[in-house]
Amino acid sequence: MRLCFVLLISLFTSSLVIADPLPSWVDAKSKQSIIEFVETVTDSSGDKFVPVADRIAVFDNDGTLWSEQPVYFQIFYALDRIQRLAKEDPSILTSDALKAANKGDIKAVAAGGMSALTEVINLSHANISVTDFQADVKQWLKTARHPGTGLAYNHMVYQPMLELLSYLRDNDFKTYIVTGGGIHFVRAFAESTYGIPPEQVVGSQLNLAYETSGSSSRMVKKPDIAFVDDGPGKPVAIDIHIGRKPIFAGGNSDGDFQMLEWTSSNKLPNLAMIVHHTDAKREFSYDKKSHIGKLEKGMDQAADRGWLLVDMKNEWKSIYPE
Structure with missing residues (x-):
């Protein structure tokens, strides 16, 4: 009886160890690189161990965590x-x-x-x-529904990326959205959709004012753009809002180039990845000639810089959640 119990415990714990953290990812280069990176930086006995406080992961939103065509x-x-x-x-x-x-x-x-x-x-x-x-x-x-797919916009999130966010958090990473989209717009749904709280959303913003009336007070969005969180603005925003250089970054366009570059300059072990939209059947196919989400510089330099170029068509088993 004791032997049976031990065997059951052994089988149970073994199944926990081998559970796939990224089931919607094909077992190919990108998935293997991500898992190897996470296992390496969380191994306290290794020389590439990264303390929890420095496990910062940043992600673009449009085209990286959810779709962005035909317009944002x-x-x-x-x-x-x-x-x-x-x-x-x-x-x-x-x-x-x-x-x-x-x-x-x-x-x-x-x-x-x-x-x-x-x-x-x-x-x-x-x-x-x-x-x-x-x-x-x-x-x-x-x-609201997307004119092409008929889906709710917040259902057009990428299942593989939801799994990646969860996998990183399970390994004590702090996950941030660093988006060219409006900070208050994305904060409205980021926690319920991605599990990312408002204070971990960084984005473009209009002018903002604090107003009072009697005993009540409120923050009011005012006209005109105060900050654009895109291109070189992303590293600036990361420094202002986060205060630590990331060790993991995910983007999909040249608007994310400087964020990936900034992450890659970290002296700690780091990983940068680009979601490449190659699946015209299940989502959209675009890169260098796209009117939005243009990917040219990042695509041409990814290999030389050691960045992962994730092929959506061939490396993702599914696009959207069931």
Whole structure:
């Protein structure tokens, strides 16, 4: 009886040891490299051990943790909100850009350049408290659907990346989102979607003001962009918000290049990876010629820099959660 008990315990513990932490990843180079890296930096007996405090992992959001085509999902939200506001007060449509946004004409807004996009963002994102804005984003996510897939936007997250986030946290990594998207927009769903709390979301932001009225106080989003968390802005934001250089970074476009470069400059063991969109059937296929999520510099230099270039089509068993 005692022998049977010992054998059962042995079988149980063995199954725990060999459990696959990344079941949606094909057993290929990327998966093997990630697991080898995590096992190495968490091995307290090895010379490449990294203390828990330094186990910082940063991830882009659009195109890295969820889809981003045909436009960033936050743009869909902005157009939808303008349409809702215009129904209540059509007089807010004071420019061609805002009229185009109200019609859902993304191409016309894009043709107007940065000034048109700023108009759209100011009307849809500003002059509202952070609390009310995030409540509106959460409600939008409950009802809005992607025009191509018909899925809820927060269901178009990548199952392999959800597994990677969990795997890193299980090994005492602190996971951050460092996104070119709006910080308050992403904070509205990051915890429920990715398990990443608001204080671990870094992003672009509008001007912000503290306002009081009587005994109440609130943070209010004001017009105009105060900081763009993209390109070289990402390492700057990491230093300001996190204060430690990451040892793991994940991105998908040249907008993430400097974040990966910054992570790779860490004297501690580090790993940088790029999600390469190669799956036109299950998701989207794009890189060097894409109008958003352009991947050229990173794609050309990944091999020389020792960065993982993750082939979605051939290295991911599934794209979205069941």
